[in-house]
Amino acid sequence: MKVLIVEDDPLHRSYLHEAVRSALPECEQVLEADNGGAGEKLARENKSAHVVMDLQMSARNGIEAARTIWKERPDTRILFWSNYADEAYVRGVSRIVPPGAAYGYVLKSASDDRLKLALRSIFIESQCVIDREVRGLQQKSLGHANGFTDSEYEILVDIALGLTDRAIAKRRNLSLRSVQNRLQQLYEKLDVYQPMTDSEESRFNLRARAVTVAFLRKLLNYSALERAEAELAEWLAGR
Numbered sequence: 001m002k003v004l005i006v007e008d009d010p011l012h013r014s015y016l017h018e019a020v021r022s023a024l025p026e027c028e029q030v031l032e033a034d035n036g037g038a039g040e041k042l043a044r045e046n047k048s049a050h051v052v053m054d055l056q057m058s059a060r061n062g063i064e065a066a067r068t069i070w071k072e073r074p075d076t077r078i079l080f081w082s083n084y085a086d087e088a089y090v091r092g093v094s095r096i097v098p099p100g101a102a103y104g105y106v107l108k109s110a111s112d113d114r115l116k117l118a119l120r121s122i123f124i125e126s127q128c129v130i131d132r133e134v135r136g137l138q139q140k141s142l143g144h145a146n147g148f149t150d151s152e153y154e155i156l157v158d159i160a161l162g163l164t165d166r167a168i169a170k171r172r173n174l175s176l177r178s179v180q181n182r183l184q185q186l187y188e189k190l191d192v193y194q195p196m197t198d199s200e201e202s203r204f205n206l207r208a209r210a211v212t213v214a215f216l217r218k219l220l221n222y223s224a225l226e227r228a229e230a231e232l233a234e235w236l237a238g239r
Contacts, residue, residue, distance in 0.1 A: 006039030023116035036065030
């Protein structure tokens with residue numbers, strides 16, 4: 001067994017190396033990469049089926065690297081090890097996991113024993129291991145309670161990218177009325193919706209306010225928008 005560690009912090013890489021050696025005596029070789037791009041290259045060259053991946057890395061983030069690795073080898077088992085349980089990251093990971101894949105999402109605040117258990121569960125037993133805090137966000141993002149459906153989240157990303165209602169309708173294959181209805185639902189869930197009265201003007205531009213609140217609530221982050229901008233460029237190029 002080979003295990004590939006993709007982590008840009010040297011101290012964290014060293015810690016993961018020791019954790020892998022301790023948890024997986026079956027491991028014959030530990031490979032290391034300091035960014036997502038280098039991780040993709042090593043995974044391809046070594047046909048590595050076991051990867052521990054940080055999410056936020058400067059050169060190329062973990063979601064983009066994992067997407068490429070899974071596209072080339074869908075049976076790869078990936079443990080995401082991150083400081084962040086932001087909904088933007090949780091949704092980003094959920095969108096790229098292949099059907100039936102064994103993967104995990106463990107926070108860096110987890111104990112040594114928790115990390116080692118996750119490594120064995122995912123890499124040896126082919127189980128999925130998701131931290132409780134992350135699992136709660138996954139369930140919330142399915143549209144329950146005040147969570148956002150996938151279609152509402154797509155529209156949130158689209159307005160953050162600056163698309164008009166008509167452009168969103170064309171991109172998402174929706175009617176203009178459907179887009180406007182989902183925008184209203186989005187504003188209500190973000191608590192920025194302010195119905196107009198004859199004697200009162202709205203205090204906010206609702207689109208701009210929704211994006212601000214989404215960033216403050218960690219529904220959006222730089223990595224999510226960087227990925228969304230690339231997807232938008234692909235859509236525009238294919239029109």
